[in-house]
Amino acid sequence: MSIKIKLYMSYLAMAIVPVILLMLFMLFLFFAGNNQDLREFTEAQKNESFNQAIIYGELLYVLRDESEKMEDPAYISGMQQRLSEQWAGFLLTKDGVITDVSPFLNELSPDEDWQRIADEERDELRLKHYRFKSKAIAFPFKDGSEGELLLYYRLEPVPIFWHRVTMAAGLIIVCLTGLLLTYFVSRSIIRPIRSLRAAALKIKDGDLSQELRPQKPVGGGNQNEIDQLSAAFEEMRIRLKHSIEQSLQYEDNRKMLLSHISHDLKTPISAIKGYVEGIMDGIANTEEKRQRYMQTIYRKASDMDQLIDELFLFSKLDMHKVVFDFKTVDIARYLEYLLDEQRFEMEKSDVKLLFQDASEGPMLAAVDPDKLYRVFTNMLNNSVKYMLHDGAPREHQVTVKVRKEKDFAKIEIEDTGPGIDAEDLPYIFDGFYRAEQSRNSETGGSGLGLAIVKQIVEGHGGIVWAENRNSGGARFCIKLPLMSENQGGDTA
Secondary structure (H helix, E strand, O other): OOHHHHHHHHHHHHHHHHHHHHHHHHHHHHHHOOOOOHHHHHHHHHHHHHHHHHHHHHHHHHHHHOHHHHHOHHHHHHHHHHHHHOOEEEEEEEOOEEEEEOHHHHHHOOOOOHHHHHHHOOOEEEEOOEEEEEEEEEEEOOOOOEEEEEEEEEOOOOOOHHHHHHHHHHHHHHHHHHHHHHHHHHHHHHHHHHHHHHHHHHHHOOOOOOOOOOOOOHHHOOOOHHHHHHHHHHHHHHHHHHHHHHHHHHHHHHHHHHHHHHHHHHHHHHHHHHHHHHHHOOOOOOHHHHHHHHHHHHHHHHHHHHHHHHHHHHHHHHOOOOOOOOEEEEHHHHHHHHHHHHHHHHHHOOOEEEEEEEOOOOOEEEEOHHHHHHHHHHHHHHHHHHHHOOOOOOOOEEEEEEEEEOOEEEEEEEEOOOOOOOOOHHHOOOOOOOOHHHOOOOOOOOOOHHHHHHHHHHHOOOEEEEEEOOOOOEEEEEEEEOOOHHHOOOOO
């Protein structure tokens, strides 16, 4: 429930609830006064006023035309009895002296000085917590004496203190209702705000571990504004935490890059310096030696240039700053074209390159042809490098297989090299990791070739892994997602 609706409902409740509670309180007082039915009570009140009016009219007639009846004790007693049933009674005076007091009034206030009240001729009288109205009617007795009838009748069916009690109860109910509604509504707003403040202070101090859990709406309704703010704040915290962790990871990667750059560049630079010093000191005193020194210097400089290129590419891939230019290609046709280019170069190194196409139809995928070219050249060069430096007398052959596997194109690159040690398999795609047999300057390995392969393949939404063949040699596997039929477009 939104805060706006909560506030509207609380305002409405502050207006309605006190009225309901006050009515319930009055009903409680009503039943506590031995009144069994509110309808009977209301009807009796109407009848009481009506009967009082009838009796009053009858008294006026008697006093005007039959005043002698006011000297008849039986008539007076009967009239007092009728009036008492309607919560009324009268005082009768003759020449200013009270001659008769209503038993009903006397019962309500037995210690009252009725003569004094008659002399004062009060318009209103309070008896036993009830208000009585007074009406004075003057008439002559038969003997010529001056008579006066003071009629007292109840104005309200409830005691006087009910007004004060009702007012006090109303004020208490209004105050309690306002306090309780304010407390519960404000608590639902203040508590999440306090949680937000605590989380913000934690973030200010650099602590991003404070998890903020927005309350779930009851019954699966919509979140209120505070919960929406909490959810947005929690998402911001998670993204900020991820960003900082990513920045720290980038910092660690940069430190690692610097460490490996200094290590990997030191060896060729030292070699170049040594050969240059040999030329300068006259050690290369023949044209043949100088030529050999210069070729070595050139090879080392080329290795350094390749290493720097790979370092830059790996750094950009690791920080996700490389833009992929995706195009729709047929994977099998793309591999066939790429391998035709590589076959000639590999045959120069006495390595046979085979291609087995089991695609059984077009396999369209969205790829960056240039980046994917780097993937396969790195993997083929890696296979050639390990086979040529193995030294074992075996046929040097690389076989590339492609086939469709569910919604993926699976490419396998198998070689007849020495394979990969079991302890090295989980790490060969990590940056700067090199298997033991390549930890020397002769292989020219930088430890970044396969790490670049992994970054590019994952950038295509694919996966890559390595395993050993049962018959010997290594097998590198790549899975690239294929496009659905309705996604297919022009093939590049």
